[in-house]
Amino acid sequence: MADEKKKKKIAIVVSENSLDKAMMPMILATSGIALDAEVHVFFTFWGLMLLKKNYKPKLKGMMKPFTGMMIKKMKEQNVATFQELREQCVELGAKFYACSTSMAMMGVKEEDLIDGVEIAGATKFLKLAMDADVTMFI
Amino acid sequence: MDANKTLDTRGMACPMPIIKTKKAMDELEAGQVLLVIADDPGAKEDFPAWCEQTGNKLVKMEEKDDDIYIYIEKGV
Numbered sequence A: 001m002a003d004e005k006k007k008k009k010i011a012i013v014v015s016e017n018s019l020d021k022a023m024m025p026m027i028l029a030t031s032g033i034a035l036d037a038e039v040h041v042f043f044t045f046w047g048l049m050l051l052k053k054n055y056k057p058k059l060k061g062m063m064k065p066f067t068g069m070m071i072k073k074m075k076e077q078n079v080a081t082f083q084e085l086r087e088q089c090v091e092l093g094a095k096f097y098a099c100s101t102s103m104a105m106m107g108v109k110e111e112d113l114i115d116g117v118e119i120a121g122a123t124k125f126l127k128l129a130m131d132a133d134v135t136m137f138i
Numbered sequence B: 001m002d003a004n005k006t007l008d009t010r011g012m013a014c015p016m017p018i019i020k021t022k023k024a025m026d027e028l029e030a031g032q033v034l035l036v037i038a039d040d041p042g043a044k045e046d047f048p049a050w051c052e053q054t055g056n057k058l059v060k061m062e063e064k065d066d067d068i069y070i071y072i073e074k075g076v
Helices: A019-034 A045-051 A061-076 A082-092 A100-106 A122-130 B016-026 B043-054
Strands: A009-014 A038-043 A095-099 A118-120 A134-137 B005-008 B033-038 B057-064 B067-073
Touching: A009 A019, A009 A045, A009 A122, A019 A038, A019 A045, A019 A061, A019 A082, A019 B016, A038 A045, A038 A122, A045 A095, A045 A100, A095 A100, A095 A122, A100 A118, B005 B016, B016 B033, B016 B043, B033 B043, B043 B057, B043 B067
Parallel strands: A009 A038, A009 A134, A038 A095, A095 A118, B005 B033
Antiparallel strands: B033 B067, B057 B067
16 A cells, blocks of 8 residues: 555644634544544644643634634534544554644643644744645645 | 444544554555545545645545545555
C-alpha cells in the first residue's frame, strides 16, 4: 500500500478556539490519517485551549448563546463531538504540538494538557511545514 | 458480490465513515473485500478519493434507495 511511496505530510496551525474552528482541525487531522498521511497540528494563541483536558469549545462573540443549539444540531446529525474527534486524532497518531510561548502567555501548564502533546516553538512547526505537502492555517 | 466483511456506517457523518473504513481495512488481508454501506451524501466523492490515495481498489459503488453500497478490495 502506501508504504512503498513516501507518506504525504500535512501541517496545520490552529490559532482559535471557537467551536467551529475547533472542529475543523480535528476532522481534517482524522481524515488526513485515514488517507495514510502524516499529520502535524500546531496549536497556538487561543488554539492552545483545544489541548486542555476536558475542554469544551463554544461559539464566539455574538454567537456564543447559540452554542447549545449548535451542539444539539450536530448531535441530531450524528456529527462526532469535539472530544470524540480529539480522542480519535490521538488514537490514530496525529502529532499535536503546543506552542511554548502561548503556554507561558496564558499560564497553561504541561499537566493541563492532554497526554501525548509535544511542546514546541515556531521553528519546529516551520521545519515541518517546509517539508509538508499541504499546509493550512485555521 | 461477496464481501469478506461488512461495515454499516449509516447515520454517521463525515469524517467517521472514512475513519471506520480505514480501521476495518487495516484488519483485512490484501485481496479481501470490504463492503461499506453509507448514507452520508459526501461518501460518493470521499470513497473514490480515499481508495485512490490509499492504494485500495474501488470495485463497485451502487445506490440503493438513499444508501450507497461501496465494495473495496484491499490493495497489496
